[in-house]
Amino acid sequence: MERVYNFSAGPSALPVEVLEKAAAEMLNYGGTGMSVMEMSHRSAAFSEILADAKALYKELMGVPDNYDILFLQGGGSTQFAMIPLNLMTKTGKADFVITGNWAKKAFQEAGRYGDAQAVASSADKTFSYIPKLDAATFRKDADYFYICVNNTIYGTRFRPDNLPETGDVPLIADMSSNILSEVYDVSKFGLIFAGAQKNMGPAGVVAVIIRKDLVGHAMDMTPTMLNYQTHVDADSCYNTPPCYGIYICKLVYDWVKAQGGVAAMEAFNKEKSAKLYDFLDNSAMFKGTVVPEDRSLMNVPFVTGNEELDAKFVKEAKAAGLENLKGHRTVGGMRASIYNAMPMAGVDALINFMKKFETENK
Amino acid sequence: MERVYNFSAGPSALPVEVLEKAAAEMLNYGGTGMSVMEMSHRSAAFSEILADAKALYKELMGVPDNYDILFLQGGGSTQFAMIPLNLMTKTGKADFVITGNWAKKAFQEAGRYGDAQAVASSADKTFSYIPKLDAATFRKDADYFYICVNNTIYGTRFRPDNLPETGDVPLIADMSSNILSEVYDVSKFGLIFAGAQKNMGPAGVVAVIIRKDLVGHAMDMTPTMLNYQTHVDADSCYNTPPCYGIYICKLVYDWVKAQGGVAAMEAFNKEKSAKLYDFLDNSAMFKGTVVPEDRSLMNVPFVTGNEELDAKFVKEAKAAGLENLKGHRTVGGMRASIYNAMPMAGVDALINFMKKFETENK
Structure with missing residues (x-):
């Protein structure tokens, strides 16, 4: 593997x-x-x-x-x-x-x-x-x-x-x-x-x-x-x-x-997280849980509003090589932690998987 | 290296x-x-x-x-x-x-x-x-x-x-x-x-x-x-x-x-330390600093009685691939820590080096 x-x-x-x-x-x-x-x-x-x-x-x-x-x-x-x-x-x-x-x-x-x-x-x-x-x-x-x-x-x-x-x-x-x-x-x-x-x-x-x-x-x-x-x-x-x-x-x-120091990491993290938040803001199925102005660049919780669907998502994402997406029990749903070491390809893979999941679970 | x-x-x-x-x-x-x-x-x-x-x-x-x-x-x-x-x-x-x-x-x-x-x-x-x-x-x-x-x-x-x-x-x-x-x-x-x-x-x-x-x-x-x-x-x-x-x-x-568990480690450590203590007890140059009945199986301090000679020993031992033999400042001299992971070959190499050093520094 x-x-x-x-x-x-x-x-x-x-x-x-x-x-x-x-x-x-x-x-x-x-x-x-x-x-x-x-x-x-x-x-x-x-x-x-x-x-x-x-x-x-x-x-x-x-x-x-x-x-x-x-x-x-x-x-x-x-x-x-x-x-x-x-x-x-x-x-x-x-x-x-x-x-x-x-x-x-x-x-x-x-x-x-x-x-x-x-x-x-x-x-x-x-x-x-x-x-x-x-x-x-x-x-x-x-x-x-x-x-x-x-x-x-x-x-x-x-x-x-x-x-x-x-x-x-x-x-x-x-x-x-x-x-x-x-x-x-x-x-x-x-x-x-x-x-x-x-x-x-x-x-x-x-x-x-x-x-x-x-x-x-x-x-x-x-x-x-x-x-x-x-x-x-x-x-x-x-x-x-x-x-x-x-x-x-x-x-x-x-x-x-x-990588260029913390300012470069910041630019990269803003780009990564914006891509994910933009997807969430426009999704019919997934929604972010945080008010826009206070959103973390690192931890992105989101939900479908349906616990069974959340569980199915986490399970299928894991099978697709996207690990540890289960949200904290106090928030439920999912959480994608996209720290400095998470490459853009990881965020892209997550978004693509979410799109696929949306289509398959309409 | x-x-x-x-x-x-x-x-x-x-x-x-x-x-x-x-x-x-x-x-x-x-x-x-x-x-x-x-x-x-x-x-x-x-x-x-x-x-x-x-x-x-x-x-x-x-x-x-x-x-x-x-x-x-x-x-x-x-x-x-x-x-x-x-x-x-x-x-x-x-x-x-x-x-x-x-x-x-x-x-x-x-x-x-x-x-x-x-x-x-x-x-x-x-x-x-x-x-x-x-x-x-x-x-x-x-x-x-x-x-x-x-x-x-x-x-x-x-x-x-x-x-x-x-x-x-x-x-x-x-x-x-x-x-x-x-x-x-x-x-x-x-x-x-x-x-x-x-x-x-x-x-x-x-x-x-x-x-x-x-x-x-x-x-x-x-x-x-x-x-x-x-x-x-x-x-x-x-x-x-x-x-x-x-x-x-x-x-x-x-x-x-x-390795056989702690009892086997004990047998091995007793053999290793005994070899080193026996050498020290019979050496004209090197002496252990601890009374025989209380000797550690792990840490073996020894001295030549001459600080310059001690320093020379530590330096030359290091050059020979025997590292960290300097004793603690409160005891002086040398200390060989021969924990579980130290193989018999390491103890043998140390003893052989001590013999050589004795001959060269009579």
Whole structure:
């Protein structure tokens, strides 16, 4: 069997060039006589991989010099605790926009450590839009303001021109599912984290960009490994980092750079997603679930309105080599995740299959 | 350049068969048309990998049914906090044996959450032995008793027949650097954890074996991701686990099983280490640093007594394809880590090189 088009929401498709390079280097990385998995994290070879990964990520994201970059473990779910433990330490207040399950989980975990307030939510319409925000409802003395920029399950996003205006309150962002897909101005954020497993590498690495002034104020109870200061001081090598995952991230960064960087990825992702949304907007059978202005470039949920037909579609698509199109149970229907690594040919194949399915199931 | 003999203390050598299989399956695992890195952690293919890894680890370690097995992130250093946060919750007391840096770090972190007491230490002689323990000095009402079974830096180990007699107090063990190398009776322990990156797989996975009655008593402040209950309830899939690392662990478990299991590994490791220790005991130039009865089967530190000669040895060994023999700065000299994946040929090559070096540097 050949490679399939993998529309998985995460972990998800990686560029085939990255996988080929990883396979070729598996037994002997760069003439070292060993795999990256077998290297001491203090070795010259791995230190170079880590430094390159950091420098490439800084360059691709346009990270200003007053930010630190960390490669940590524990995924976004550990960030949900690290953020309040490290940042909710002046007034103990933080404001949240609830745009889906992940924002809600971050909000709930923060509520265990301080005064977390939801300033808006789109739960009323199954998170199918980004709430209109009124800055007057934001607390001026909050330690931070939290958003989930792209909502994997619901297919919505805060556009780069639609970020909350939080003034001096640091804006904290979960960009797990749209990192490196579109240009965001890092200087508008206090902290940006992203689990690698959607647009950046394998599960088990979370990349954190944190403004330096936000480091060093953790609560006393904070576990050493959950204190950003620990990892800033040790340049992500306080303990053994997830070396192989960082290496794959580095290969993905190389690939993104070779594509022309994040601006080029954005143009490509807009073209890919527009093609799919245009098809949906004109289809008699399939409909997108998200209001046009808040649509994600990465995750495209759609439904036929008939559960049996949805199930038939997912099954037949799988048989045709279009994998993981089943939607999240809270939305139903289908979801096509078209991350950076999804080629246009994959989107074309999906659209062609949908057309065929429409004709066959009129 | 060919593969080298890699004596790294960790991350460290993996079986070449495992790396070959991983490389061969990188672009298309088992006919799925995708890499294990690209699979949803909820997919049938990955669920099978996870279930197989768990079943194999249970079988290899002889884990009784009243224990749970978890594959987590954050390494041993996160366990240093998870253990007190989850277990130091009845009397708030825990006893420790300080046999090296890692035991000390675990002790210090526990001391942030409760009454941690060191019942013995071998710091007086640079941790070159395992202290003789007097059970009368153990606190009968402690929530747990903690040891680091194999001390990577210093090359000592608690033999399976020399474990502390803790009665009803759960014995908690860090087995990061000798897991699967020698038979230990799991039923003597309350919890055993091991970072994968020495004998089990790549960095970024920590395997935890925990007696079921010890789950569910975490302190209120415990971050959700640091509560064992979270991961027991979700069978290590509360959030996206480090899927690719778990897959490599599974391949290593397959390999250990094919070698004859842990008892066969133990026989092989005893033969390998005995050869090296015998050489050291009879050498005019090289000397082991550990008392014979407490010697590790995995990590063999040795010195010439002359720092310049040590440095020359490490440099020339590297040129001869014997990598990462430099000792830890606190011990000096050299250290050969000869984990499960180190073939006898590697140990023979090291001994032959030492003989040659002796002759050339008389």
